[in-house]
Amino acid sequence: MDLNLYVWRQKDKDSQGRLEQYKAYDISPDMSFLEMLDVVNERLIKEGKEPIAFDHDCREGICGMCSQVINGVPHGPQEKTTVCQLHMRHFKDGDTIYIEPWRARAFPVIKDLIVDRSALDRIIQAGGYISVHTGGVPDGNAILISKKDADTAMDAAQCIGCGACVAACPNGSAMLFTAAKVSHLASLPQGRVEAAKRVCMMTEQMLKEGFGNCSNHYECEAACPKGIKVSFIAKLNREFIKAQF
Amino acid sequence: MILDGKIPSGPINEKWDRHRQNLKLVNPANKRKYTIIVVGTGLAGASAAASLAELGYNVEAFCYQDSARRAHSIAAQGGINAAKNYPNDGDSIYRLFYDTVKGGDFRAREANVYRLAQVSVNIIDQCVAQGVPFARDYAGYLDNRSFGGAQLSRTFYARGQTGQQLLLGAYQALSRQVYLGKIRMHPRTEMLDLVIVDGEAKGIVVRDLVTGEISAYSGDAVCLCTGGYGNVFYLSTNAMGCNVTATYRAYKKGAFFANPCFTQIHPTCIPVSGEHQSKLTLMSESLRNDGRVWVPLKKGDTRHPNDIPEEERDYYLERKYPSFGNLAPRDISSRAAKEVCDEGRGVGPGGYGVYLDFADAIKRLGEDVIRQRYGNLFEMYERITGEDAYKVPMRIYPAVHYTMGGLWVDYNLESNIRGLFVLGEANFSDHGANRLGASALMQGLADGYFVIPYTIADYLAQTKPAAVKVDHPEFKKSMEDVQARIKRLLSIKGKKTVNDFHRELGKVMWEYVGMARSKEGLNIALKRIPEIREEFWQNVIVPGSGNELNQELEKAGRVADFLEFAELMAIDALHREESCGGHFRVEHQMPDGEAKRDDENFCYVAAWQYKGDDKAPELHKEPLVFENVKLAIRSYK
Numbered sequence: 113m114d115l116n117l118y119v120w121r122q123k124d125k126d127s128q129g130r131l132e133q134y135k136a137y138d139i140s141p142d143m144s145f146l147e148m149l150d151v152v153n154e155r156l157i158k159e160g161k162e163p164i165a166f167d168h169d170c171r172e173g174i175c176g177m178c179s180q181v182i183n184g185v186p187h188g189p190q191e192k193t194t195v196c197q198l199h200m201r202h203f204k205d206g207d208t209i210y211i212e213p214w215r216a217r218a219f220p221v222i223k224d225l226i227v228d229r230s231a232l233d234r235i236i237q238a239g240g241y242i243s244v245h246t247g248g249v250p251d252g253n254a255i256l257i258s259k260k261d262a263d264t265a266m267d268a269a270q271c272i273g274c275g276a277c278v279a280a281c282p283n284g285s286a287m288l289f290t291a292a293k294v295s296h297l298a299s300l301p302q303g304r305v306e307a308a309k310r311v312c313m314m315t316e317q318m319l320k321e322g323f324g325n326c327s328n329h330y331e332c333e334a335a336c337p338k339g340i341k342v343s344f345i346a347k348l349n350r351e352f353i354k355a356q357f
Numbered sequence: 358m359i360l361d362g363k364i365p366s367g368p369i370n371e372k373w374d375r376h377r378q379n380l381k382l383v384n385p386a387n388k389r390k391y392t393i394i395v396v397g398t399g400l401a402g403a404s405a406a407a408s409l410a411e412l413g414y415n416v417e418a419f420c421y422q423d424s425a426r427r428a429h430s431i432a433a434q435g436g437i438n439a440a441k442n443y444p445n446d447g448d449s450i451y452r453l454f455y456d457t458v459k460g461g462d463f464r465a466r467e468a469n470v471y472r473l474a475q476v477s478v479n480i481i482d483q484c485v486a487q488g489v490p491f492a493r494d495y496a497g498y499l500d501n502r503s504f505g506g507a508q509l510s511r512t513f514y515a516r517g518q519t520g521q522q523l524l525l526g527a528y529q530a531l532s533r534q535v536y537l538g539k540i541r542m543h544p545r546t547e548m549l550d551l552v553i554v555d556g557e558a559k560g561i562v563v564r565d566l567v568t569g570e571i572s573a574y575s576g577d578a579v580c581l582c583t584g585g586y587g588n589v590f591y592l593s594t595n596a597m598g599c600n601v602t603a604t605y606r607a608y609k610k611g612a613f614f615a616n617p618c619f620t621q622i623h624p625t626c627i628p629v630s631g632e633h634q635s636k637l638t639l640m641s642e643s644l645r646n647d648g649r650v651w652v653p654l655k656k657g658d659t660r661h662p663n664d665i666p667e668e669e670r671d672y673y674l675e676r677k678y679p680s681f682g683n684l685a686p687r688d689i690s691s692r693a694a695k696e697v698c699d700e701g702r703g704v705g706p707g708g709y710g711v712y713l714d715f716a717d718a719i720k721r722l723g724e725d726v727i728r729q730r731y732g733n734l735f736e737m738y739e740r741i742t743g744e745d746a747y748k749v750p751m752r753i754y755p756a757v758h759y760t761m762g763g764l765w766v767d768y769n770l771e772s773n774i775r776g777l778f779v780l781g782e783a784n785f786s787d788h789g790a791n792r793l794g795a796s797a798l799m800q801g802l803a804d805g806y807f808v809i810p811y812t813i814a815d816y817l818a819q820t821k822p823a824a825v826k827v828d829h830p831e832f833k834k835s836m837e838d839v840q841a842r843i844k845r846l847l848s849i850k851g852k853k854t855v856n857d858f859h860r861e862l863g864k865v866m867w868e869y870v871g872m873a874r875s876k877e878g879l880n881i882a883l884k885r886i887p888e889i890r891e892e893f894w895q896n897v898i899v900p901g902s903g904n905e906l907n908q909e910l911e912k913a914g915r916v917a918d919f920l921e922f923a924e925l926m927a928i929d930a931l932h933r934e935e936s937c938g939g940h941f942r943v944e945h946q947m948p949d950g951e952a953k954r955d956d957e958n959f960c961y962v963a964a965w966q967y968k969g970d971d972k973a974p975e976l977h978k979e980p981l982v983f984e985n986v987k988l989a990i991r992s993y994k
Contacts, residue, residue, distance in 0.1 A: 124905065142630040144741075150635055150856070157854050157900055157909065165908055167423060169596040171636045173737065174521055175427040190740070197740045222567055223906045230544070233424050237536040241529035242488045246408040246806045247479075249486035253443065256497035265490040269525065270518055273426055296490065303488050 113139050113205035117152065119164055120212045122221050125228075129221065131210070134164075141201035145188065146171060146178065148200055149211075165224040173197040173337065176272030179279070180225050181212040186276035186335040194274065194337040214275055216284035218322040229275050231321035232289060239313035240293040242302055261299050268296040270338045277332035277340075283324030288332040290318050291348035292340050298351050308355035315352060360613070360964055360979035363767040364468040369985045370450070373472045376768070377811050381818035388413035390822035393813065394561055394576035395419070396548045396603055398531065399428035400524055400798060401781025402582030404805025407530035410539035412810055417574050418531065418540050419563060421547045421598055421911075426528040429584060429596040430801060433520025434641035434734070435504060436512035437484075437798040439477040444501050446509040450474045453511065457796060458986050460506045460686055461761070461789020462938035462954060464616070466962070467983055468768060469786040476807040477799050481513055483806055487526040491515050505642050506686040506793040506993075517641055517733045523798055527805070547911065549842075550835045551579065551607045551777070558607075558777035559825040562835045564843075566911060569904040571839055573832040575825050578776045578813055581607060582805070585760035585782040587620065589919045589926065590871070591863020593757035594626060594639040600915035601922045604764050604783050608925075612772045613964035613977060615765035615785035617922070618930035621792055621939045622872050623758030624690035627741050628710040637756040638741055640713070640734055642794040645683045647718035647727065648751070650674050650690070652711050656701040662712055662750045673697055681993040688791045688939045688952075689993060691755035695872050696950070698754075705752045714750035755872065759797060761788040761939065762929075765964040765979070769812035770804060773964075776820070778813060780804035785962065790938025843903045846913045851896030855912045858893045862886070862916070862923060870927050875943045879931040883924065890920040925965060925974060932976065935959045956988050 115136040122129030136152050143151070146168050153163035169177040178195040182188035188198045203209065211225065219227040257265075269292070277288035294311050297303030303310075326345055333342045365376040383391065391414050395406040398420040406418045420428060440453040453474040458465055481499070485491065491513050492500040501510040515522035534540040545566040552560040552573065560575035586601035587593035608614045625640045651672045653665055673693055678685045685693070694711050697703065704710045719727055724747055728735070735746045742752070763785040770778050770786075781801040788796065865885045869878035893916070901907040936945040936952035937959070945953045962979040 140631055140633060143633050144635070147633050147635050151633060154854050154856060157898055158852070160900070162900055163909060165906060169422060169427055169598050170429060170432050171597060172432055172594075172638045173740075174432050174518070175422070175429070175596060176424075177422060177427050192736075193740055197737070199740065199743070201743055226906065229423060233426075233532065233535075233542075233544075236426075236529060237532040239536075241533045242486065243533060244483075244486045244530075245411045246404075246483060246530075246810065249482045252441070252481045252485040252491075253498050255485060257493050258497050259493050259495050262490055262493040262497075265488070266492075266516060266522075269490050269522060270516075272521075273424065297488050300488050300490070302486060 113141070113200070113203070115139055115203065116206070116208040118208070118210045121164070121224055123223065125220050125222055139200050141199070143200045144171065144196055145182070145198040145200065146196050165226050167226050168196055171196040174272060176274035179214050179227060179274055179276070181214065181279060183210050186214065186279040187337050192337055192339045214279035216278045218284060218286070219275060219278065231323070232273055232275060232286065234321060235286065235290055235314050235317045236293065238317035239310040242297060243306060255301055257300060265296050265299040268292045268299065268340065268344050271340055272338060274337065276335040276337060278323065280331040280335035281324065282329055282331065283327060285326050286318050286323040287326040287345050287348065288336065288340060288342065290314050291344040294351055295344040295347045298347070307351060311348065311351040311355050358977045360765065360773070360962070360977050361767070362466055362979055363769060364466070365768065369468065369471045372468050373475060380811055380815040383814045383818050385413055387822070389415065391415065391817050392417060392576040392823065394574055394579045395582060396561065396580065397428065397582035397584060397783070398425035398528070399430035399582060399584055399781060400527055400801030401805045402428065402580070403524065403527035403531045404802050405580055405582060405780055405809045406540055407527060407534055408806050408810045409813070410534035416534070416540040417543065417576060419543045419546045419548060421545065421566060423544050425531055425542060425544065426525060428524060429599055430524045430798070431521045432596065433798055434517045434639070435643040436502060436514035436519045436795040437480065437523060438504070438511050438795040439481045439513060439799065440474050440511060441478055441481060443499060444510045448509050448511050453477060455986055456507050457787070457793060458789065459991055460793035461791050462952070462991050463789065463956070463960070463983065463988050464619070464937055464981065465789030466786050466981065467985055472808070473787050473800060473803050476803045479807055480799060480802045484523060484526050487530060489515060489522045489526045502643060503646060503684065504794040505645060505684045505690070512795045514643070517731065520798055523802065527802070548603045549606065549839045549914065551610045552831050552835050553610050553774060554825045554829055554831050557775040560827065560832060562832070562839050564839070567906050569902070569907065571836055573827045573836055575827045575832065577817055577820055577822055578778060580778045580780055580809065581764065581783050582780045583783045585763070586922060587757045587760055589862070589923050590757040590866045591859050592629065592634060592637050592867070594623060594637050597636060600918065602915050602918045604779070605918045605922050607764060607772070607777060609967050610774070611967065612774050612777060613765040613966050614762070614925060615962050615964045616762040616929065617926045617965065618870070618933060618940050619761035619790050619938065620757060621687055621759040621761060622691040622755045624687055624694055624755050625713060625753045626756035627738065628705055628752055628754040630706070638737065639756065639758060640738060640751065640753060642687070644713060644731060644734060647730065648683065648713040648715050649717060650683055650711055650713055652697045652702040652704060662704070671697070671702070678993045685993045686791060686793060692872060692941060694755050710752040710754045712750035713753045715746065716750070719747065759792055761785065761790060761792055765962065769815065770808055771812065771816065776816060778809060780809060790940055842914070843910065846897070846899050846910060846917070847903060849894065849897050849899065851898050853896050854898060855909055855916050858889060858897060859916045859919070861889050862920060865889070866923055870930055873941050873943050874930050876931065879927050882927040883931070886920065886924045886927065893917065893920055928974065929963055929965065933959055933963065
């Protein structure tokens with residue numbers, strides 16, 4: 113199939129960006145979206161033009177590096193699927209596709225489709241862990257965890273830190289991201305000890321980074337490639353209120 | 358030269374404890390005077406950086422990704438082994454040790470493997486304490502599953518995302534130290550050279566991938582935790598950015614590269630769909646617990662799999678290896694798949710695929726149970742192939758997955774260059790010629806959490822802290838070399854892209870240095886690789902400049918190193934006139950087609966020393982001594 117692409121091009125963080133038009137020819141439905149961009153890039157390089165810069169690494173939907181807004185939707189049209197796992201069989205010959213970077217105040221564009229997501233790392237650094245040193249811990253089975261709690265923790269822990277939730281939110285909020293880590297650790301007995309401090313530190317950092325607040329649009333859950341539920345934001349709020357007393 | 362692995366004396370179960378008691382210590386007040394450079398933030402790198410920082414050392418950590426959390430350990434699906442014996446099925450440290458040595462086809466270092474089995478139990482405890490959400494049973498206890506190459510259940514898992522959860526545990530520990538100021542994290546930064554001063558590793562030269570700036574960092578020791586080199590094959594299950602540059606640059610600075618030909622081809626990957634393919638996706642080996650592998654009995658049978666009756670199917674793993682069946686080790690399963698496809702009984706486009714069928718398991722356990730166990734894997738399969746594996750058998754084919762070879766290290770994980778430590782997949786020591794499933798996570802974390810914190814102190818205690826600074830002429834020279842190379846890559850302005858060359862190299866490697874190797878084929882590879890390399894340096898096109906974010910330039914540097922390294926792999930494969938584990942030489946096989954090892958002549962680690970671009974590398978040997986297991990034919994029948 114042949115496609116008509118409009119791709120965001122921006123030289124660096126200080127330059128003005130704009131959408132540029134490109135054609136993609138002979139695209140197979142078995143290609144992934146990124147493989148389609150590879151084909152376009154190979155041609156641009158051979159024509160002496162600069163290829164489109166985009167973040168990607170594992171290409172199996174787990175590293176969280178890929179980050180593109182496709183036709184206005186972070187990670188594109190397929191539910192619970194990262195860009196790298198989106199395949200061209202979901203498009204048809206002659207389609208026009210708009211490709212843009214994550215857009216949020218806390219994610220400045222570095223180049224083309226690449227943004228700076230280090231703000232998410234700093235939220236984790238502020239408290240997204242259990243403060244245990246290596247060594248001197250009890251046997252793994254000394255801490256019993258009900259299957260239900262272990263499953264809840266895992267549901268939250270599968271966040272890949274891609275930032276699609278932020279890109280999808282009209283407020284540019286990182287509440288789902290933060291809620292996922294807070295909920296993962298707060299659901300486990302090991303994580304309860306620091307739960308109050310953790311939620312305060314992480315939310316404070318979240319605000320410092322310029323992320324907006326949650327006003328219940330639920331766009332984050334819809335965009336999340338791992339299907340992380342907004343109910344975790346409720347849990348975050350609950351943990352936050354509990355921490356005040 | 359005969360290499361000394363510095364294996365401690367004494368009975369195998371006491372070696373590590375005794376050794377730890379003899380290692381020198383750095384007192385707490387002095388630790389803060391030392392700086393350790395850690396390159397790579399996967400399981401080995403993140404766990405090492407965190408543990409070393411917790412002890413009080415200053416750590417400079419580097420990764421090429423935009424965040425430490427994205428290292429490719431994250432993609433490991435199935436699980437992590439540990440000799441906990443929770444299921445009461447007869448496991449022990451000795452058994453895990455024995456299975457790993459046997460699984461590696463008796464080409465690993467006994468003492469290292471035993472230590473790995475010993476600390477495996479601590480890893481699980483550590484990860485639970487960090488909050489890793491391992492699967493639990495209804496009573497709240499940790500759950501286990503079985504994996505290839507083992508007859509018991511010792512694998513701990515977190516759904517199909519075990520690597521992700523373990524890496525996030527280590528990443529969080531690392532993040533805590535970043536917050537406390539003990540780790541300086543450098544994301545989007547790639548190591549391009551190792552700096553050696555007076556014979557000791559004292560720093561690295563890096564490129565900032567955003568600004569293009571080349572800079573140097575000095576330290577009292579360097580830990581390379583930079584993973585494997587599977588991408589030399591172009592198509593592999595590795596992430597796109599995985600590369601050999603860090604370890605290969607260290608090799609060119611004098612570190613020995615051990616067993617580079619030992620590569621693992623994983624049996625359960627999604628088959629290639631076309632020329633455009635950029636990478637291969639693995640389906641966790643845990644699927645083989647419930648899936649049955651088969652091909653049609655008849656050649657060229659194009660019927661829909663569900664229309665092929667039971668008696669016209671060949672469940673070849675169950676037939677050939679009745680006691681291990683579908684759980685036969687990776688090298689054996691992969692070769693068996695290649696054999697049936699070579700016979701013309703492969704399925705799917707091009708005939709390069711075999712079925713992995715869940716129909717029986719669904720009948721026995723119900724679709725819900727299968728969904729609970731493997732739901733995310735089935736979803737992943739459907740996204741890529743557009744097929745529903747609950748209804749139609751999956752199609753799988755082997756793909757390059759892991760590299761057992763790596764920089765040579767002694768028992769302390771120190772290379773032959775003093776002060777250069779190598780951890781995780783980047784070293785060679787624990788998996789021999791074949792790695793068992795769920796052992797990579799175990800090794801990465803063992804090295805980082807429980808080995809390096811002890812062994813690095815012994816080295817540091819013998820050095821003066823911060824003795825070398827970046828103003829040393831060696832740093833300047835190394836930076837100039839790196840800059841000259843970048844300039845050269847940018848100036849060629851040829852006609853073929855970096856990917857064109859990489860793909861071409863990959864085809865040669867897969868064809869001649871892949872699953873089955875022959876003298877003739879390896880010689881073809883040794884002729885073709887230098888030709889491709891020569892053309893690369895004449896005709897590659899790298900757009901843009903060096904002073905900006907330039908992904909083609911990054912790729913060009915990595916592929917340039919692969920083009921040299923590939924030759925070393927072929928040389929090693931050619932010299933090893935035996936078949937063992939993942940290294941199968943067609944000249945050396947049993948009458949039934951199984952690998953024929955030659956313990957008389959090849960029971961050693963082959964460690965190669967760089968002698969110059971136009972000279973052949975020199976082979977050094979570390980003889981492998983087996984005192985606790987009997988060298989035996991590795992049978993899974």
